[in-house]
Amino acid sequence: LGGRTTSSANYESSPGQILASLQTVLSVTLPGSEAGTASGSISCPQASALASASQLCPSDLMGPVLAEAVSQQSLAGSTKYLMLCFNRLRDEEAVCGKRALVPPLSSVLSAARSQIVTCLASTLQGVYHPGGVTFSSSPLYPLITEDTFPPDLLGDLVNYMASDPASLSAVFSPVLRYCQSEAVRSRLVSPRFQTPLITLSRLMDVKTSSGSRPIADLLVCSPYWLPASLTQAGGVEIVNLSFLGPFLSPTVFPEEDSGVAEQYLKGDTLTVHMVKSATGELQPMMEMFRKQLHELFYPILVTKSSRSACLDWLAAALSRNSKRQQLQANERLVAGDGFMLNLVSVLQLLAMKVKQDKVDPLYLYTDTCKLDTSEDSRIKTNSQEFKEFRDKQEKGKEMNFPTECWWLTLYAHHVAVLPIIRRYQRRLRALRELQKMVDELEKNEHAWKNHPSAHQNRAMIKKWKQQIKRQSKSKTCADIGLLDEHLFSRCLGFYSSVCEHIMRLLDPAHPLQPQLQPGQEPSELFKLLPEWVVDDLADFLLFGLQFMPAVVSNLVDHGIVTWLLISLSNTHHFANPYLVSKLVEILFVVNPSVQDKTGEMYSRIMTHPLCQESLPSSLMKFYTEVEQTGSSNEFYDKFTIRWVTCIY
Numbered sequence: 001l002g003g004r005t006t007s008s009a010n011y012e013s014s015p016g017q018i019l020a021s022l023q024t025v026l027s028v029t030l031p032g033s034e035a036g037t038a039s040g041s042i043s044c045p046q047a048s049a050l051a052s053a054s055q056l057c058p059s060d061l062m063g064p065v066l067a068e069a070v071s072q073q074s075l076a077g078s079t080k081y082l083m084l085c086f087n088r089l090r091d092e093e094a095v096c097g098k099r100a101l102v103p104p105l106s107s108v109l110s111a112a113r114s115q116i117v118t119c120l121a122s123t124l125q126g127v128y129h130p131g132g133v134t135f136s137s138s139p140l141y142p143l144i145t146e147d148t149f150p151p152d153l154l155g156d157l158v159n160y161m162a163s164d165p166a167s168l169s170a171v172f173s174p175v176l177r178y179c180q181s182e183a184v185r186s187r188l189v190s191p192r193f194q195t196p197l198i199t200l201s202r203l204m205d206v207k208t209s210s211g212s213r214p215i216a217d218l219l220v221c222s223p224y225w226l227p228a229s230l231t232q233a234g235g236v237e238i239v240n241l242s243f244l245g246p247f248l249s250p251t252v253f254p255e256e257d258s259g260v261a262e263q264y265l266k267g268d269t270l271t272v273h274m275v276k277s278a279t280g281e282l283q284p285m286m287e288m289f290r291k292q293l294h295e296l297f298y299p300i301l302v303t304k305s306s307r308s309a310c311l312d313w314l315a316a317a318l319s320r321n322s323k324r325q326q327l328q329a330n331e332r333l334v335a336g337d338g339f340m341l342n343l344v345s346v347l348q349l350l351a352m353k354v355k356q357d358k359v360d361p362l363y364l365y366t367d368t369c370k371l372d373t374s375e376d377s378r379i380k381t382n383s384q385e386f387k388e389f390r391d392k393q394e395k396g397k398e399m400n401f402p403t404e405c406w407w408l409t410l411y412a413h414h415v416a417v418l419p420i421i422r423r424y425q426r427r428l429r430a431l432r433e434l435q436k437m438v439d440e441l442e443k444n445e446h447a448w449k450n451h452p453s454a455h456q457n458r459a460m461i462k463k464w465k466q467q468i469k470r471q472s473k474s475k476t477c478a479d480i481g482l483l484d485e486h487l488f489s490r491c492l493g494f495y496s497s498v499c500e501h502i503m504r505l506l507d508p509a510h511p512l513q514p515q516l517q518p519g520q521e522p523s524e525l526f527k528l529l530p531e532w533v534v535d536d537l538a539d540f541l542l543f544g545l546q547f548m549p550a551v552v553s554n555l556v557d558h559g560i561v562t563w564l565l566i567s568l569s570n571t572h573h574f575a576n577p578y579l580v581s582k583l584v585e586i587l588f589v590v591n592p593s594v595q596d597k598t599g600e601m602y603s604r605i606m607t608h609p610l611c612q613e614s615l616p617s618s619l620m621k622f623y624t625e626v627e628q629t630g631s632s633n634e635f636y637d638k639f640t641i642r643w644v645t646c647i648y
Helices: 006-010 015-026 045-052 058-071 075-101 105-124 140-145 151-161 165-185 195-204 214-220 234-240 259-264 272-302 304-319 337-351 383-391 401-443 454-482 485-506 524-528 531-547 549-555 558-569 577-590 599-606 609-613 615-627 636-647
Strands: none
Touching: 015 058, 015 075, 015 105, 058 075, 058 105, 075 105, 075 140, 105 151, 105 165, 140 165, 140 195, 151 165, 151 195, 151 214, 165 195, 165 214, 195 214, 195 272, 214 272, 214 304, 259 272, 259 454, 272 304, 272 337, 272 454, 272 485, 304 337, 304 401, 337 401, 337 454, 337 485, 383 524, 401 454, 401 485, 401 531, 485 524, 485 531, 485 549, 485 558, 531 549, 531 577, 549 599, 558 577, 558 599, 558 609, 558 615, 577 599, 609 615
């Protein structure tokens, strides 16, 4: 036994046992295998002859056996065969137990694993099937999607090919393209619509022993990752032409995909049961889908080599859709609501753990900023002051990930969530107008039923009712997509961090409870903030208090309440009085006598120290300023501030 211990010798495998293990793993009959071993299902006469003649040791025998086995099968058959060999290898290690840990069997099984991986790499590059490999399809894709492809085999394959980018691209570029083509064909109502997304997420997460993610690097370096904008419709192009666009496209909004309305809202009449059933099924489905999207982006962003390209993609998706914020945006040039809500959800999940002390408040004013806010109105500065401040900043300043992620998420709310809210409100107004016209015409039917215009009036009523049916289905789909408690919860959570950021600008030493002197001027960074930061926050709270009052009231935290009261106690911080009036309107709406489901939020406001200390005097001052402006016919415009001043 030489230097070997007795215990290891007891687990040493005989030559017959080694050949039996190889026969089981490769599913090829090998002469000399231990009696009782199941015969192989694949015939390899040349390799069997080598084994019979004992010309090769078991470790060297595997290469010829695998080469002969795969060369007699199709590309797809060979790939599946090698995958099954790897699975049988793991099973054989478990069956052999301690014998699999002791040489020579341990060495043979380790060599078998390496040979399977090497043969699989050669097979997928077309070595055994010239012309069988195409750029847009891969035999790997169906195996990975069926969840039968072992993760450690995928890891071994990537590790083996990582040092050769050309070979890695030859094997995995077709898989990536296949994923994308499947995503293009998938709709929210498609069976297993998440399959391409899950498959891509799995590929992105494959790491080498050094911690790199070669497939993620391959993806972000590909020409179809982020193509240059070709037309004015850059927002639509990023959905249809960039690699990740189709993965974020599943939507409940009928303007982008009529499948949801057709499947869940069939018929001419919408019933309460039908709407509840669709909502109960689709909202959890969308939440799971968005969490899976986060799992796709996370490994790309956490890998340093692919992070910058991914941030560029996110910034481009937002910048090319910046026109969505316009009141009369051309919807043919920008991405749809479903894509944008999926995108903002991904950013919300990424920014969830970002701490404000890691966010650089100078980001918007540096030359490395990925967002263009140069034309936006500021809270209390003009464009010239903004440009002068920006020109003074350090050039080429490198920003950390929390900073870029947080500012991108803030901008995403501006170009995604708020435009959807405004469109939802316009849709409601249009529905009310249509119903009002139908009611008025039907109410006066006795006056025109014998008139020559009667036929035309009845045709108009019929037309308007058909429009009401279509608009009602669109409105129901919008309810499902927008009035989602999970989405609102994330929006409020992020806007809480926005409030903390603003208060940190006002008083860096006390960001959670700013200590401001009466009449104190705000910091320069506060004055430089885009006006839409406060405007969007106020509009979102007002919308939520109107359509989801209980959710907003329960989830609004101390930070949002403190920011609201700080802002109302220091109205001189804002150059635009309409911003202040929106904040006052929040106080108006949150009162239980106006909205009976907002008791929690009202209680937090009334018990806050600022409500007793400085809010009443500030409201009275603002009331005086409002009363002294405008003409007498603006009485009703001033009613809200009068009412709020009285009750507070």
